[in-house]
Amino acid sequence: MDSKQYKLLRLKIMGAITAFSLIPLVALGSFMHLQFSQGYRERISHSLQRSVENRKAAIDMFLEENILQLRNMAWTHDFEQMSDQAYLQHVFSTMQSGNKAFIDLGVIDGDGRHAAYVGPYELGDVNYRGQDWFEKTMLKGVYVSDVFMGFRQFPHIILAVMRREGNRYWILRATLDSEVLNALVRNYQTGQRGDAFLVNSAHVLQTSSGLNGAVLGKMDQLAGPSRFTGARVEEHSVHGRTVLYGMAWLNNVDWLLVISEAPGESLSPLFRTQAIVISMVGGGLLLIMAGAAIATRGIVEALARTDRHRAELDARIVQSNKMAALGKMAAGVAHEVNNPLTLIRESAGWIKDLLTEEDPEAIKNYEEIAEAVDKIDQNVERAKGVTHRMLGFARRMEPMQENVDLNQVAKQTMAFLQNEALHRNIELRAELAPDLPHTATDTAQLQQVLLNLLENAIDAVDHNGTVTIRTRTEESGKKIQLSVIDTGKGIPKEMQGRIFDPFFTTKGVGEGTGLGLSISYGIMERLGGGIAVESEEGKGATFTLTLPVC
Numbered sequence: 001m002d003s004k005q006y007k008l009l010r011l012k013i014m015g016a017i018t019a020f021s022l023i024p025l026v027a028l029g030s031f032m033h034l035q036f037s038q039g040y041r042e043r044i045s046h047s048l049q050r051s052v053e054n055r056k057a058a059i060d061m062f063l064e065e066n067i068l069q070l071r072n073m074a075w076t077h078d079f080e081q082m083s084d085q086a087y088l089q090h091v092f093s094t095m096q097s098g099n100k101a102f103i104d105l106g107v108i109d110g111d112g113r114h115a116a117y118v119g120p121y122e123l124g125d126v127n128y129r130g131q132d133w134f135e136k137t138m139l140k141g142v143y144v145s146d147v148f149m150g151f152r153q154f155p156h157i158i159l160a161v162m163r164r165e166g167n168r169y170w171i172l173r174a175t176l177d178s179e180v181l182n183a184l185v186r187n188y189q190t191g192q193r194g195d196a197f198l199v200n201s202a203h204v205l206q207t208s209s210g211l212n213g214a215v216l217g218k219m220d221q222l223a224g225p226s227r228f229t230g231a232r233v234e235e236h237s238v239h240g241r242t243v244l245y246g247m248a249w250l251n252n253v254d255w256l257l258v259i260s261e262a263p264g265e266s267l268s269p270l271f272r273t274q275a276i277v278i279s280m281v282g283g284g285l286l287l288i289m290a291g292a293a294i295a296t297r298g299i300v301e302a303l304a305r306t307d308r309h310r311a312e313l314d315a316r317i318v319q320s321n322k323m324a325a326l327g328k329m330a331a332g333v334a335h336e337v338n339n340p341l342t343l344i345r346e347s348a349g350w351i352k353d354l355l356t357e358e359d360p361e362a363i364k365n366y367e368e369i370a371e372a373v374d375k376i377d378q379n380v381e382r383a384k385g386v387t388h389r390m391l392g393f394a395r396r397m398e399p400m401q402e403n404v405d406l407n408q409v410a411k412q413t414m415a416f417l418q419n420e421a422l423h424r425n426i427e428l429r430a431e432l433a434p435d436l437p438h439t440a441t442d443t444a445q446l447q448q449v450l451l452n453l454l455e456n457a458i459d460a461v462d463h464n465g466t467v468t469i470r471t472r473t474e475e476s477g478k479k480i481q482l483s484v485i486d487t488g489k490g491i492p493k494e495m496q497g498r499i500f501d502p503f504f505t506t507k508g509v510g511e512g513t514g515l516g517l518s519i520s521y522g523i524m525e526r527l528g529g530g531i532a533v534e535s536e537e538g539k540g541a542t543f544t545l546t547l548p549v550c
Helices: 003-075 085-098 132-140 178-186 268-357 366-394 406-416 418-423 443-461 516-526
Strands: 102-109 114-118 142-144 156-165 168-177 195-200 231-238 241-249 255-261 402-404 426-431 439-441 465-473 479-486 530-535 541-548
Touching: 003 085, 003 142, 003 156, 003 168, 003 178, 003 231, 003 241, 003 255, 003 268, 085 102, 085 114, 132 142, 132 156, 132 168, 156 178, 168 178, 178 195, 268 366, 402 406, 402 443, 406 418, 406 426, 406 443, 406 465, 406 479, 418 426, 439 443, 439 541, 443 465, 443 479, 443 516, 443 541, 516 530
Parallel strands: 426 465
Antiparallel strands: 102 114, 102 168, 142 156, 156 168, 195 255, 231 241, 241 255, 402 439, 465 479, 479 541, 530 541
């Protein structure tokens, strides 16, 4: 598996962990958000409905108190008393001392003429007969007008009560300052986008509205609200934004109390809660992704290590199988070659024996024949050495288990090649760890491997260099190592993967068989250890043997 496949696998695992972690988190968060939002909106709606009911009751009480006060004045005095200008002034002063909402007070006889009037306007000669309010008052006994301009030319409200004394009918009429009612309603306004106002059944504003205009303006947004009992809350879209309207009709007059709220302001705590929840979910998402990334990295790295270990095992198995096959072949070839070599050597020896019985002077080219026979004998010996190595490569002897001091083996082996190194002006160095643990191995086979590595190192240096043997204990304390380090020309990188193959050699023709490192590899494998190489072309090579500690 290459790096791209590991990266793709990492992304898949991370995506799966993140998805399965987020699905329940998002589902739970969405459910809680919906429940909380619905509950909070219902709470706002109920709160607005209660507020409208309470404030509608307060406005009704305000109007009823003024009507009751006017009625008490009418029914506790007769027409003669009230038509006296001085007395009416006294009554009006008494009324104003407890209620500043009254602007003027007038007594009107059954013909619609002012019998007496107290107030800031010149209305004493005004005749109201034929006015709509006069007829309704005479008909119903009590009258509350809408806000209108009238003779006063400013918005006001008329309260009028009719009294009958025998066959006489007269009306006590008072004007209420609409600004008092306006201020009373405005007190109910909440928030910057909230509003509170009164509107009659013809959609004319009876008090000023912060969002819909001044008093007596037209209010079209709530077109057609028919009279209903109690209070209700409706949601409307005004200029592209949602507005909650709480509405209730007054008892004494066809006025609709409207209190509006902007859900955005009322729901600001909900929005803050949503922002906090979103932040927490975002933080949880980051934590989940971080945890998924860490877990995925650990899983993929463990998988990569397992793959590398398996690849190493596969390579070792392939190498072992290859060497076993080649070993069988080498053994067969060695046996087949040894027989003719034996005959050739015996024949060469027989020729030598015959030559010793002959007179050299009597045989022409005697010396050339003797020299040729010597060369045949030398090359047969060399060929037998090759076949002997081939047989050694093929041999599968069980190693002996001895308690071995690796430092001691290194010293003994270096002694074998001391003269050869001295002849080539090569310095043999020993950097041996003083407290190196012993290992259980076969001394002879280990010495064979070490001798082969030292010979190769000396051949690689050729002349004027150094060959160093260094021993050490691994950090785990469970294995020891012996490294043979030379200052030769190094091994090209493309050849390093083949140097343990049988018959592969970097030496010249006739200088090596290519079996030394292959045999060494097999021996170290049987000893339960290993052999590795590190080299950079032009900077020498390092062969390291690894063995377990006893």
